[in-house]
Amino acid sequence: MTQLTTPPADAPAKKPASSPRRQRRGSGFGTMRRREKVLRYVLLLLALVVTVGPFVWQLSTSLKGAGENIYTSTPQFIPSSPTFENYLRVAETIPVLSYAKNSLIVAAMAVAGNAVGCTLAGFALAKLRFRGRTLFLALVLGTLVLPVEVTIVSQYVTVRSLGLADTLVGVALPTAVAMLNVLLMRAAFMAIPDEMDEAAVIDGASAWQRLIHIGLPNVRGMLSVITIFAFIGAWDDFLWPLIVLTDPQNYTLTVGLQYLSGAFTANPRVIAAGTMIAFIPIVIVFATLQRFFFRGVEEGAIKG
Amino acid sequence: MKTQRWFTPWLLLGPAVVWLLVFNLWPAINTVVLAFTNAKPLGGGSFTGLANFERMLNDDQLVYALVNSIVYMLVCLPLLLFLPLLLAVLLEKKLPGITFFRTAFYTPVIASAVVVALIWTWLLEDRGLVNGLAQQLGFLTEPLPFLSGRWLLLFSAISLTVWKGLGYYMIIYLSALGNVSRQLHEAAAVDGAGPIRRFWSVTVPGVRTTMLLVSVLVTVSALRVFTELFVLTNGTGGPGGRTMSLVMLIQMYSRGFTGHLGYASALSLLLFVITVGPMLLLLRLNRKAA
Numbered sequence: 001m002t003q004l005t006t007p008p009a010d011a012p013a014k015k016p017a018s019s020p021r022r023q024r025r026g027s028g029f030g031t032m033r034r035r036e037k038v039l040r041y042v043l044l045l046l047a048l049v050v051t052v053g054p055f056v057w058q059l060s061t062s063l064k065g066a067g068e069n070i071y072t073s074t075p076q077f078i079p080s081s082p083t084f085e086n087y088l089r090v091a092e093t094i095p096v097l098s099y100a101k102n103s104l105i106v107a108a109m110a111v112a113g114n115a116v117g118c119t120l121a122g123f124a125l126a127k128l129r130f131r132g133r134t135l136f137l138a139l140v141l142g143t144l145v146l147p148v149e150v151t152i153v154s155q156y157v158t159v160r161s162l163g164l165a166d167t168l169v170g171v172a173l174p175t176a177v178a179m180l181n182v183l184l185m186r187a188a189f190m191a192i193p194d195e196m197d198e199a200a201v202i203d204g205a206s207a208w209q210r211l212i213h214i215g216l217p218n219v220r221g222m223l224s225v226i227t228i229f230a231f232i233g234a235w236d237d238f239l240w241p242l243i244v245l246t247d248p249q250n251y252t253l254t255v256g257l258q259y260l261s262g263a264f265t266a267n268p269r270v271i272a273a274g275t276m277i278a279f280i281p282i283v284i285v286f287a288t289l290q291r292f293f294f295r296g297v298e299e300g301a302i303k304g
Numbered sequence: 305m306k307t308q309r310w311f312t313p314w315l316l317l318g319p320a321v322v323w324l325l326v327f328n329l330w331p332a333i334n335t336v337v338l339a340f341t342n343a344k345p346l347g348g349g350s351f352t353g354l355a356n357f358e359r360m361l362n363d364d365q366l367v368y369a370l371v372n373s374i375v376y377m378l379v380c381l382p383l384l385l386f387l388p389l390l391l392a393v394l395l396e397k398k399l400p401g402i403t404f405f406r407t408a409f410y411t412p413v414i415a416s417a418v419v420v421a422l423i424w425t426w427l428l429e430d431r432g433l434v435n436g437l438a439q440q441l442g443f444l445t446e447p448l449p450f451l452s453g454r455w456l457l458l459f460s461a462i463s464l465t466v467w468k469g470l471g472y473y474m475i476i477y478l479s480a481l482g483n484v485s486r487q488l489h490e491a492a493a494v495d496g497a498g499p500i501r502r503f504w505s506v507t508v509p510g511v512r513t514t515m516l517l518v519s520v521l522v523t524v525s526a527l528r529v530f531t532e533l534f535v536l537t538n539g540t541g542g543p544g545g546r547t548m549s550l551v552m553l554i555q556m557y558s559r560g561f562t563g564h565l566g567y568a569s570a571l572s573l574l575l576f577v578i579t580v581g582p583m584l585l586l587l588r589l590n591r592k593a594a
Contacts, residue, residue: 043394044405051409051470057433058423071431074440113319121320130313136321143328145583149528149551150576153558153568154334157343158326177323207312236416238531239551243558254418261422262538268426275419286414290407294475 055279062086062272070268086273093263093270095249096277099256103235103278106172106252110234111227113176118226119219121177122185123211127197140179148175149239156243166250171241172234181226188222189215224292228285235282253278335576338569345563356570366571368546369553372458372533373578376549377526379459383466384522385515388473393507395474396481406478410471417468421535424464425451451536457547461532469525473518477511484510517589524582527575530555550575 056077063082064070090096125133148155155174156165164170192215200210216223238254245251251259260274286293314321339356343349360366395406412420427433428450435447450460484507492502508515530551533541541548541556548556550571557568 037399040394040397040399047391047394048405048408051412051467054420054423054427054467055411055415058426061426071436075433075436117319117323120316120318124313124316128313128316130310133313136317136324139324139329140320141587143324143332144587145580146328146332146576147524147528147579147583149530149554150572150579151328151331151335153554153565153572154331154338155327156345156558157334157338157565158331160347174327177319177327179320179324179328182320207316211316232414236414236418238416238418238534239555243555246559254416257418257422258535258539261425261535268429271422272426275422279415279419282414282416283411286411287407290410293410294406 058272058275058279061269062276064269066269086267086269087277089267089270090260090274090277094256094260094274096253096256096274098249099251099253100277100281102168102250103253105168106241107231107234109169109172110176110230113172114178114181114230115223115227117177118181118185119216119223120211121182122187122219123189123215124207125182125186126189127192127210127215128207140182143179144183152240152243155240159244165244166246167244168250168252170244171237171252174240175230175233178226178230181230184222184226185219188219192218221292224289228289228292231285232282335569335572338566339573341566341569343565343569345559345565346561349566352566356567359567360570360574365541365545365548365553366550369548369550372547372549373527373529375458376462376465376529377523379462380465380469380522380526381519384469384473385519387466388470388518389477389507389511389515391470391474392477392481393503395478409474412468413471415468417464417531418535420464420468421532424460424532425536428460452543454543454546457533457536457542461529461536461547464532464536465526465529469522473521476518476521477514480511480514481507513589517586520582520586520589524579524586527579527582550578 057075060077060079061070063084063086064076064079065081065083065085068076068080124130125137159165159170159173162170162173164173196214197210200214205213236254237252238258241252241255242258245255248256248259257271257274257278261271338349340351340353341349342352342355391409395402395409428435430447430449434450435444438444439447448456450456488506488510489502492506497505528551529549533547533549533552534555537547541552554568554571554575557564557571
């Protein structure tokens with residue numbers, strides 16, 4: 001399915017007519033010419049330097065001691081004597097551990113809310129017949145036209161009137177049951193064949209039993225996708241917590257980092273260490289769960 | 305066949321209904337209401353008619369923000385339309401290690417924009433890596449002020465958005481490339497078309513619909529840009545507050561004693577008017593794809 005036969009750049013016309021036929025059964029790279037393979041790897045490595053290089057540079061800066069010149073004209077990617085002192089300096093400047101804890105609390109609420117709320121709603125919308133369903137769906141679909149930034153001001157007014165301004169619950173609440181995720185879970189439940197369900201109905205199973213025993217085991221893929229997206233979305237978010245939170249004690253990591261860079265512009269090593277504290281956990285989550293990620297994106301879990 | 309009790313669906317739907325009403329529909333209505341008031345971030349506010357909209361007409365910063373948005377969009381569009389497609393073409397062939405490259409190329413997408421913007425700040429400062437290397441290699445004789453000039457700041461933010469978006473659109477293209485006919489490529493190759501020729505005459509037409517989707521996504525996200533500009537300018541909006549975006553203005557008026565939620569809401573309505581067209585198109589494209 002992922003076959004694109006690109007001959008070497010310099011000799012396209014000499015392509016033997018028999019080669020495409022041999023490639024038909026999947027083993028694409030077996031028949032790829034050596035020069036093309038080398039060229040592809042060179043380009044891949046080039047793209048790797050561009051996409052990952054800046055992170056490596058930041059990591060390297062964060063590990064350089066105060067005695068090492070970070071401004072040398074020949075960039076030094078390996079620190080001469082790696083040290084964690086910059087990470088300690090971050091902790092001395094801002095309460096970074098409590099910021100990390102705050103981010104984690106917000107992310108956990110987002111994950112739990114979406115996992116429960118969107119699963120229940122998705123199941124009801126996909127598998128149960130009731131009046132008002134079409135209206136509800138139409139309204140949910142309608143909300144997708146609004147970028148979050150459009151309603152962010154009045155969202156703040158709502159959260160404030162609930163007495164939740166400057167709280168972590170206030171940060172997590174508005175997206176704790178995201179409408180897009182409701183639609184994604186509905187799509188996942190709809191993919192379960194009705195025959196499986198009908199048998200259970202005839203056996204007298206309640207809606208709840210059908211959800212637990214037939215529904216859930218079949219939507220685990222989509223469920224993991226929406227929870228991963230909820231986690232990363234909450235962990236990375238900046239604008240909304242920036243609006244809701246005012247007391248520096250309550251900051252999440254992203255807001256705290258911006259605060260750190262404002263307070264500490266003089267030392268790039270410390271800021272670099274701060275960014276790594278926010279970045280490394282999400283990379284670990286991503287690296288562990290990446291196959292769900294890509295499956296989710298392929299299934300159309302595209303956030304606009 | 306036994307049917308469920310009438311309230312069962314609504315029990316399951318309960319949380320979603322509450323969230324739909326309280327955190328989606330009500331804020332949408334309330335944005336319109338607030339736009340006609342002088343509400344403040346700390347509370348209060350009364351009806352002020354069209355005052356906020358009149359204020360918009362005389363707001364120089366808003367003009368800068370809108371010009372910035374247009375530039376942002378125009379520069380991002382071609383770059384994010386083609387660079388991710390090239391990456392996807394590179395990843396398409398199942399070479400050993402290709403999963404590693406795919407994951408690595410996607411990493412900028414999952415990093416927080418704040419993290420990336422702080423990395424950019426360090427890379428682009430006067431004595432940073434970019435200026436250092438450019439001087440070393442003889443491209444520059446003295447450092448370029450990437451983080452202080454109005455336009456340089458804007459282009460630095462654009463470069464950040466493009467870099468962070470590469471992996472995102474790459475994945476979208478990657479799944480579309482699976483549907484491009486291999487026979488067409490082979491036929492073109494047999495006819496003597498080189499890789500560049502075939503990229504333009506086979507790959508690009510083959511992912512036409514996806515390109516439309518990507519251009520709408522890029523347009524919307526360019527109009528919504530916030531974090532990149534906020535962090536790169538350290539919240540100031542650059543020299544004279546001229547390197548701001550519309551969302552940055554909305555945020556600025558949402559905070560503190562000097563804030564003005566009424567005006568921020570009027571600006572939000574403007575953002576809605578600008579984005580609703582592409583958003584509707586996006587919804588249609590997504591439904592067609594599903």
